[in-house]
Amino acid sequence: MWRSTIVLKVAMAISGLILVLYLLAHMYGNLKVFAGQEAFDGYSHHLRTMGEPLLPYAGALWIIRVVLLVAVILHIYCAVTLWRRMRLATAGGGGQRYESTKARRGNQRTYASFTMRWGGVVIALFVVYHLLHLTWNTISPGGASGSPYERVVNGFSIWWVVLSYTVALLAVGFHLRHGVWAALASLGANTSQRRRRHLNVLATVVALLITVGFLIPPFAILFGLVG
Amino acid sequence: MNITLRVWRQPDSDAPGKMHTYQVADVSEDMSFLEMLDVLNEQLTIDGEDPIAFDSDCREGICGMCGLVINGLAHGPGKNVTTCQLHMRSFADGDVIDVEPWRAEPFTVIKDLVVDRSSFDRIIQAGGYITAPTGTAPEANSIPVNKADADAAFDAATCIGCGACVAACPNGSASLFMAAKVAHLGLLPQGQPERHSRVLDMVDQHDAEGFGGCTQIGECTAACPKGIQIDLISRMDRDVLSAIAHRK
Numbered sequence: 187m188w189r190s191t192i193v194l195k196v197a198m199a200i201s202g203l204i205l206v207l208y209l210l211a212h213m214y215g216n217l218k219v220f221a222g223q224e225a226f227d228g229y230s231h232h233l234r235t236m237g238e239p240l241l242p243y244a245g246a247l248w249i250i251r252v253v254l255l256v257a258v259i260l261h262i263y264c265a266v267t268l269w270r271r272m273r274l275a276t277a278g279g280g281g282q283r284y285e286s287t288k289a290r291r292g293n294q295r296t297y298a299s300f301t302m303r304w305g306g307v308v309i310a311l312f313v314v315y316h317l318l319h320l321t322w323n324t325i326s327p328g329g330a331s332g333s334p335y336e337r338v339v340n341g342f343s344i345w346w347v348v349l350s351y352t353v354a355l356l357a358v359g360f361h362l363r364h365g366v367w368a369a370l371a372s373l374g375a376n377t378s379q380r381r382r383r384h385l386n387v388l389a390t391v392v393a394l395l396i397t398v399g400f401l402i403p404p405f406a407i408l409f410g411l412v413g
Numbered sequence: 414m415n416i417t418l419r420v421w422r423q424p425d426s427d428a429p430g431k432m433h434t435y436q437v438a439d440v441s442e443d444m445s446f447l448e449m450l451d452v453l454n455e456q457l458t459i460d461g462e463d464p465i466a467f468d469s470d471c472r473e474g475i476c477g478m479c480g481l482v483i484n485g486l487a488h489g490p491g492k493n494v495t496t497c498q499l500h501m502r503s504f505a506d507g508d509v510i511d512v513e514p515w516r517a518e519p520f521t522v523i524k525d526l527v528v529d530r531s532s533f534d535r536i537i538q539a540g541g542y543i544t545a546p547t548g549t550a551p552e553a554n555s556i557p558v559n560k561a562d563a564d565a566a567f568d569a570a571t572c573i574g575c576g577a578c579v580a581a582c583p584n585g586s587a588s589l590f591m592a593a594k595v596a597h598l599g600l601l602p603q604g605q606p607e608r609h610s611r612v613l614d615m616v617d618q619h620d621a622e623g624f625g626g627c628t629q630i631g632e633c634t635a636a637c638p639k640g641i642q643i644d645l646i647s648r649m650d651r652d653v654l655s656a657i658a659h660r661k
Contacts, residue, residue: 190616191586191626192653268584268626275518275585275625281632285421285432286511289485292581293635300583302628368629374651376629376644 191271192372198264199369201257206366206392208254209358213399216338219412220403223335230334262310269303298364305361312354319347342407351404359397366392414440414506418453420465421513426521426529432511442502446489447472447479449501450512466525472497474638477573480580481526482513487577487636495575495638515580519587519622532622533574533590539618540611541594545603556602566600569593571639581636584625589633591615592645595652609656612649 215233218226237246276283281292281300291300318324320337327347328340341347366389376382406412416437423430437453444452447469454464470478479496483489489499504510514522519532558566572593579587595612598604604611627646634643 190613190620190653191588191624192616192650193657195626195628196650196654268628271620271623272584272625275623276516276583277518279516281583283516284482284485284511284513285419286482286485286513288511292583292630292632293486295583295630295632299628299630364629371629371643371647372627372650374647374654376647378644379642382642382644 189267191268194264194268195372197260198268199372201261201264202365202369204253204257205261206362206396208250209396209400213396216400216403219335219338220406223333226335226338227333258313262306265303265306296364298360299368301357301360302364305357308357309354309361312350312357315350316354338403339407339412342404345408348404348408352401355397355400358400359393362393362396363389365389414442414501414504416440416449416501416504417507417509419509419511420526421522422465422525423514423522424524426523430522430525432513440501442500444501445472445497446481446483446499446501447497466523466527468527469497474498475573477575480515480575480577482511482515482580484511487515487580488575488638492635493638493640495573498638515576517576517579517582517585517624519585519624520576520579528576530574530576532624533576533587535622536587536591536615536618537574537594540607540614541598543598543603543607545606558601562600566597569597569600569641569645572597572637572641573639575638577636577638578633578641579624581632582625582627583630583632584628586627586633587619587622587624588627588646588649589637589641589643591619592649593641595649596645599648599652608652609659612652613656616649616653 215229218229233247234244241249272280281295282290315325319326319341320334323330323337326337326340327344329336331337331340342351367385370376370385370388371382376385403412418435418437419432420435421430422433435453435457437449437456440449440452447467450465450467457464467481468478470476472479474495474497477495480488481496483496483499488494488496490503491499512526514520514526515528515530520528520530523529570593572590574590576587576590578589579585582588595615598611599608629643629646631643634641
């Protein structure tokens with residue numbers, strides 16, 4: 187029962203929605219870059235002191251990190267397991283298993299839906315790059331700095347850094363366009379044809395909000411509108 | 414009209430198959446797709462060749478026997494039609510039409526375009542029934558069913574188990590078929606006693622047969638000749654969650 191395709195999809199839906207909520211909070215933090223260096227670095231410091239003295243220094247942040255890590259691992263585990271079942275069920279052919287090449291895109295499949303798996307891989311690789319860049323500052327195009335604000339401004343003053351983030355965020359946008367709808371439907375929220383339309387609109391809104399919201403700071407910095 | 418057919422030919426389940434090309438002349442646009450295949454088979458028989466094996470029975474869209482992937486689409490072009498209800502007027506003179514069997518690992522090709530769908534029977538045997546005593550029809554008003562539920566249950570019950578949902582699904586999932594059966598019985602009072610065990614047993618059997626998982630893409634519902642809607646899959650998911658929560 188616990189390894190049934192439906193339970194795996196539910197686990198994927200819940201972990202995915204946790205990550206969406208995190209992205210919304212992350213996006214809010216990023217937009218503080220417009221409030222200046224003091225506000226941005228202060229926000230970053232506050233993330234480490236929130237919950238004190240009940241929690242130790244960076245305690246709340248570590249709780250969030252553990253929850254995110256568990257969600258990511260669960261999400262990827264379910265995705266790989268379901269991908270393997272798809273391969274077994276279709277002799278590896280998936281949606282391309284017919285000889286005929288006349289309906290390679292099926293009846294009504296969206297670009298977002300058939301790029302879920304490879305899009306997910308792109309996003310996973312991007313997250314590693316992003317952590318190396320802005321969290322650990324291991325790679326530091328434009329110069330390393332102890333100030334989060336300076337790291338962000340230094341990085342996004344370079345065109346190819348902005349380009350790499352743009353590509354990744356478009357992948358995130360497509361992933362969310364299908365993912366948010368599918369997650370809610372897998373959790374049972376699709377109760378009628380009318381609701382199906384509503385959920386799809388919601389998924390589009392969330393995908394656009396997150397993609398645009400995350401792209402505003404890098405482009406603003408590139409065009410010299412910050413600081 | 415004259416048609417070129419590319420048809421999947423496979424002598425038996427163990428032998429490899431491949432696409433063969435046939436010319437069919439003087440096809441009337443009023444012929445159904447299966448009648449056009451009948452004409453080709455007569456020609457093949459006269460020529461001493463093995464006729465193409467395909468499934469069909471009622472030829473009026475209600476039995477669920479026929480089913481071909483035509484030009485890459487389950488039951489071909491057109492909404493809410495089975496292969497037997499597809500007419501040659503949907504094609505043009507000179508068209509090249511690709512004809513293949515349903516493809517999914519649990520649907521073994523028996524010969525040419527005929528697949529073994531007994532995995533569907535085993536999913537039904539796992540839970541797609543009620544154990545209320547049968548007999549003569551009960552008095553109609555003895556168990557009240559509200560109109561909305563009766564209509565929704567009937568919509569779900571129109572599933573003919575043809576397998577187009579599996580054939581169309583990029584994941585090879587039979588979720589729509591299973592969801593239709595779960596909804597059909599679960600919406601009615603007679604289906605309540607086994608509602609939880611039914612959905613868990615059917616899902617377990619579905620997975621054991623080797624069908625894939627649902628990714629809510631909706632190809633199934635677009636291919637379904639009976640217009641079964643994808644919200645039934647969400648309903649089945651709710652039943653699974655409820656069954657797990659109430660598990661003894």
